[in-house]
Amino acid sequence: MTSLGDRWVAAARGAGATAGDADLAAAGEYLLARWSEPQRQYHTVAHLTAVLDVIDEFATLAPGADRVRLAAWLHDAVYDPRALGDTNERDSAEFAEGLLTTLGAPDEVAAEVARLVGLxxxxxxxxxxxxxxxxxxxxxxxxxxxxxxYAAYTAAIRREYAHVPDEAFRGGRTQVLKALLELPSIYRHAPLRQAWEDRARANLEAELKTLG
Structure with a gap:
């Protein structure tokens, strides 16, 4: 089985990074250390692996699959549950562009991965x-x-936000769930939408009822 570190190096090489193998491997180890930080309960290496597995399974849907893989690695590179708004995503995007530039990725690749992270x-x-x-x-x-x-996921999210009082957490989480349910479609690509949309909406609606 290919290790996560090897998957990082392969994606970086596929996207045009020119740094040596040792530098790429070290960057992968550094990212895995970030994904293993103690404040993370859901946004962990397990989440990273799950996201990468979906991207690999449906890679033919994305013209720039290696850029998408790099964005997966970097989308929660900065993660502080106490941060406000989209601070984590903005900081992760900035970090992504800087890291990839340092690793010799073309400027357009670094910028595109940062854009993806911001999404x-x-x-x-x-x-x-x-x-x-x-x-x-x-x-x-x-x-x-x-x-x-899904229950394990919501429990992990609550642990990440243990510093937030129950009432405030319920209010914030309710807003998140309602925003997702108001989307025309949670999933954009047709194969994923057909397979997942109904089940996702059922899970969200069930959680929303528990918060009411």
Missing amino acids: TAGHATNDDDPDGELLCDADLAILASTPDD
């Missing part, structure tokens, strides 16, 4: 953005999981 703030894409659509679909795949896995 995960609101999971909103333009109509003609298959790379962005696949990243967002993969990031939201957990919403269409089994009831048990």
